[in-house]
Amino acid sequence: MIAMRMLMGDKARYVGLVIGVTFAALLMTQQAAIFLGLTTRTYSFVTDTPGPDLWIMDPEVEHVADSKPMLQTQLYRIRGVEGVEWAVPMYRAFAKLRLPNGKTRSCIITGLDDATLFGAPREIVEGSVEQLRQPDSILIDAAQSGTRLVWAGADGVERALGVGDSIELNDRRAKVVGTYRISPSFFWEPTIYTTFTRALTFMPQERRTLTFILVKLKAGADAKDVAAGIRASTGMSAHRPEEFKRLTAEYILTKTGILVNFGLAVGLGFLIGMLVTGQTFYHFTLDNLRHFAALKAMGASSSVLVGMIVAQALLVGLIGYGLGVGGAAAMGGVLDAGGLAFHLPWSLLVFTGVAVLGVSVCASLLSIRRVLVVDPASVFKS
Amino acid sequence: MQMTQALHTTSTLTDPHAGLAQGRAIAVKCRAITKSYGTGDNVVRALRGIDLDIAEGELIMLVGPSGCGKTTLISVIAGVLDRDGGECVVFGQDYEKLNSTERARFRAQNIGFVFQSFNLIPTLSIAENVSVPLLIQGKGRHAALREAEAMLDRVGLGKRVKDLPQKLSGGQQQRVAIARALVHHPRLVVCDEPTSALDAATGEVVMKLLRQVAVESGRALVVVTHDQRIFRYADRIAALDDGHIERIVTDAKDLQH
Incomplete structure (x- = not known):
């Protein structure tokens, strides 16, 4: 007192x-x-990619934006590992985007498995993920459409890039069929979602085209054991989502x-x-x-x-x-x-x-x- | 003064018992107390062998010029300063035999303090200030406040218990300080220049209060003072000079000789 x-x-x-x-x-x-x-x-991209039990990648990959593509054959090898229910490819690379008025921006193209569209964002604002099956179709980030993807028409009026607009990705036409919402990312480039095959058409021809392989485990399979099996049999890195997040965060913390x-x-x-x-x-x-x-x-x-x-x-x-x-x-x-x-x-x-x-x-x-x-x-x- | 006249005087003016009333128990016994400050060439001998007894129910004043050792002596008697040599026994307890915690507990239980500058905590009400010694003893807040208010009533400030110290006059503040010194019923009260900051009339009131509330309850009082106007309230006066007790008298007039 x-x-x-x-x-x-x-x-x-x-x-x-x-x-x-x-x-x-x-x-x-x-x-x-x-x-x-x-x-x-x-590591928001990992957080916003729902579903995979394991992320498979080149062993040299140090973080989520570190693209070191693997050969297509790795996908088949992974599918053969004990405990793997199924595995789908994912492509991810930086590209140049040209807005309808000709202005260019950097972007990240993410290609989802053509058959399953597995790994698409959870929250679709306009359109649907299924619309990615249409020719030239892409999904854009709703949050970025009104900021980094704003373009001015001939009348000088600025407008947000939206559904129905066409853009160019590395000089190839792409049509916006929907928008999605994900967590804000450390990387400021807008992410464009499309199918795996179409993503490759937007990009220069390469022999190695698999950025990630997303794996679903069989019921009862232990993620650690399967990851160890994948590492042993393919030489690739296999991380559970939390491990991949930690890997990415550690890279940013220690290398910057x-x-x-x-x-x-x-x-x-x-x-x-x-x-x-x-x-x-x-x-x-x-x-x-x-x-x-x-x-x-x-x-x-x-x-x-x-x-x-x-x-x-x-x-x-x-x-x-x-x-x-x-x-x-x-x-x-x-x-x-x-x-x-x-x-x-x-x-x-x-x-x-x-x-x-x-x-x-x-x-x-x-x-x-x-x-x-x-x-x-x-x-x-x- | 009646009480002064009732005291027995001895022939030796520096005898520690000089003027001490017979039949009273000894509260404080000081023998050959020495105390120095500083070292080497800068050493100052504040006390050079003090012998003094103080009886229960007695009001003794320590007087003398500045630097004569009054404050050092009262500090040793109060147990807040270690002596260099000699013996100081208070209510049968030699401070030297107590560690700092035991000594603090002894002071909390047996000694009341009245300071020259009152030392009231300005942010506490006067009742809270008075309750401090009880809180130090470990008493509960409400019980301590009740006792503090009762004591303030005794010193005539019962209606000001919630006031802050700065709202009171100097005399009233010193009465609060006296209430604080007495609230835990100490057996020894040490007062350092209790009237020096007060005018003559207020000083009179404070000394009457000290005499009445303290001495009549059988406590021993040691008052350090320069104020000759209050000498008549003392049973005995010990005049110090240069670390010695020059004389102990029962009548202030004897100080002139």
Whole structure:
């Protein structure tokens, strides 16, 4: 009670302390959430491809956008592996897209198995996946149609690329028959879905045309065992979806500076929060040192005084954490609505909570030391 | 002063028992207390062998010029400062034999403090300030507040219990400090210049209160002061100079000689 009233009574310092911790919590949560959001987006294609138990790929593939095509014969070899119910091909490659007004864009062409259209996006906005069986047909991303795929007609009016429009993919005609919605991706190029065979017609002739093979397991088959069997018998890599996501995320984290950059921002939030809070807290303690000395003289033990300071630090930490995380979540809502990456799982809330606790405890250490060494006899020195 | 006249005087003015009323139990026994600050050429000998006994129910004042050792002596007696040599036994307990936690507990149970600058926590109400020693003893908040309000009533501030200290005059704040010093029923109360920040009339009120509430309850009071106006409230006055007790008198007039 005494500790809380001492803290809250000094409104200026109290507000300063809460602002310090809030800033630290906000910065750490927001930056970490954006980082997690971006990481999630690196493997969004895997997340948005429903159904496969295993992804088969060239062993040199390091992430989902790393296209190292395999020979068609690999598909037949995979189908012969014990535990495989069925396997279908998937093609994925970068291409040049020409809008109806002649402007060009980069895009990613994804070719689905002609017979099953397996791996198509879950959420179709306009048209249907079945319409891909029509000549020259493609599906485009509804979210990108109004942004990167906007084109201006002869009248100068800008319009979103939509169903019925025709475009060119590597100089071959393609007709939009539907739109779909998937998670935002780390890669900004719009993804165009079509059939496997048609995708190959859009692209230059190559001997190796299989980017991925999507495998469905027989009932009761163990994914790990089948993956090991595929690796042993074909030399290809076989990953469960979660493994493929992890592989992709690890590549982005280790081979780019993204982890360091966001890590620095989070660390900076921790450091600045700790310095601001620590300094303010220390001055607050100094201001109240004669009261702590008086309490010590009156018989308050060191543990009581430490408890008071820790309680003050924890209260500031708790309030700052609530405000900081709340602010970050609100900011995240705005960012998310604007299409920016933001992912705030409960584990991040725990991480930030622990970090804020660390900020508060570190900030109070100097104060604890100062109070522990204060001479109770100093109360008699006027 | 009646009480002063009732005291027995001895012939040796620096005798630790000088002027001590007979038949009273000894609350504080100091023998050959020494205390120095600093080292080498900068050493300052604050106490150079102090002998002093203080009886229960007695109000003794420590007087003398600045730097004579009054504050050091009161700090040693209160158990907030370690002496270098000698013996200081308070209610039969030698501080040297207690570790810091035990000593803190001893102070919490047996000693009340009145500080020169009151040292009230400005963000606590006066009742909450007074309840602090009880909270330190581990008493529950509500019980502590009830006892604090009762004590404030005794010092004439029963209607101001919810006020913050800064709303009170200096005299009223010192009365709050006295209430805080007495609320846990300590057997020894140490007061550091309790009237120095007060005008004469308020100082009178504070000293009457200390005498009435403290001494009449059988407590021992040690008051450090420069304020000659309040000497008449003392049972004995110990005059210190340069770390020694120069004389112990029962009548302030004897300090002139």
